[in-house]
Amino acid sequence: MGGTTGNDVEPELITLDQLTPDRLNTLIKLENIQFANNALGETFADAENLLSINHTLEDCSGNNVLLRSSGFSDFATRLVPEGNGSLIAIYGVFGSDKQLLLRDVEEVQFDAERCDPNSVTINEEDIITVAEMFQSYVPGVETPLDDKFLQATVTSSDEAGNFFKSLVVQDATGGIAILVDEFDLYENYPPGQEVYVALRELCISDYNGLPQLCYTNSTSSVKRIPSSQVGNIILRSSNFGEITPVVKTIDNISLSDLNTLVQLNDIQFAPSSASMTYADTENQFSVNHTLEDCDGNTIVLRTSGFADFAGNITPTGNGSLTGVLQIFSGTLQMYLRDVSDVNMNNNRCGQTGGGGAFYEEFEGLNDFDNIFLPGWTNVATKGDRIWIKRSFDNNGFAETEAFQDSNPETENWLVTPTIVTSETASISFKSAIAFFEHDGLSVWVANDFNGDVSGANWMPLPATLAKESDGNFNWVGSGVINLTGFGAEVHVAFKYEGTAAANTTKVRIDDVRVE
Structure with a gap:
């Protein structure tokens, strides 16, 4: 038996907090809503790669829901509107995320001025501190929280990628990490943003000793707040300022x-x-x-x-x-x-500005230690290998090489402390090589080095260096090199360059004497 066609279906006018399970797969209408700031300037979907995109819709109280649009839709290339207004869509759920699907873009009418969801009005008696929130917590036991609001300030930032789906907030009494199923939290919750966290759907859990706020209704093992609920639970206030560590x-x-x-x-x-x-x-x-x-x-x-x-x-x-x-x-x-x-x-602990005579034998470190000595600089400028301490027959020395380096290129610098040439006018040292493939060692001097090797004007230092004909592990003296012509205060650098593929000569330095 056939049915009729052409019947009008009236959408049900509701608010975002009325998106309940009984309204799944029904036509609804929302008013006084808008796209979140991070969606402005974006298209409804990715028509070039035919990918669907989720954008966040929010009301003026900070409640939000996802609008999902297909990359195959006729309106995929259109920019989302920047105003506020009404929308007709079909309500559905994917996983724990509530989402809306448009039938046609013409059912989005956002012609009014935008509102500010940051404006929050909460009764003073409903606000608690971090310390008060923890009063009900039983360590190691997932603890549901009361219908209160935590007033705190954001301290973390995921902009640089070191925090993952976690927002850390604190007040004068302590701090808490909040599990959030959303990326780029810094866009809406940058460091210094004051927030009110609605605790009625949250719990305190413990992750290997770290207290966290979790989402009570989550069915996942990691109980993060669903993306669609973040704006409903973590409410931004109009207060923003620098937070002092x-x-x-x-x-x-x-x-x-x-x-x-x-x-x-x-x-x-x-x-x-x-x-x-x-x-x-x-x-x-x-x-x-x-x-x-x-x-x-x-x-x-x-x-x-x-x-x-x-x-x-x-x-x-x-x-x-x-x-x-x-x-x-x-x-x-x-x-x-x-x-x-x-x-x-x-300067590192124990370092001084240098200037006086010194004699460095590289004996004060353990074998394979990176060389960090008072006044010295040891840094890689290509790859990550630097000079290390090695020893043989109870004699310590500095060593580096490119052999079996995981990086294709090796370049590192071992720089002396400051040398005041009016007090100590010369330098001498000895060098050795092994398994010769190339001449990888050079020696340089600069009068403007301030800790950054790439920022100094280095000049080659005329020194005698170990070469292929000297054989393996045979020490060669540099000669005594006068430094007075290079400036009043100078640094001398031992620079190594090599490649893992071919230029792998091992280089050693010892007995650096400035006097």
């Missing part, structure tokens, strides 16, 4: 500082971690590096292999670092928001 020392950091922004002063990367990449960019693995202070206290800095700065080289100097403190299985860890939060341009 708490200055701590490594030895007085405590568990009460977890999930807060901490600044450590007078610290440096340990010799095993200095002049290394922050993380493993090739395999995109996270890497733990050791930070130390001048008293020998240490703490871990953990960096994601997906961070924009994962391939940057860790500094060799001393200074400050600001990051979010977290913990994993009893090990405290610092997380950078961006590499700009690292400022280490001072």
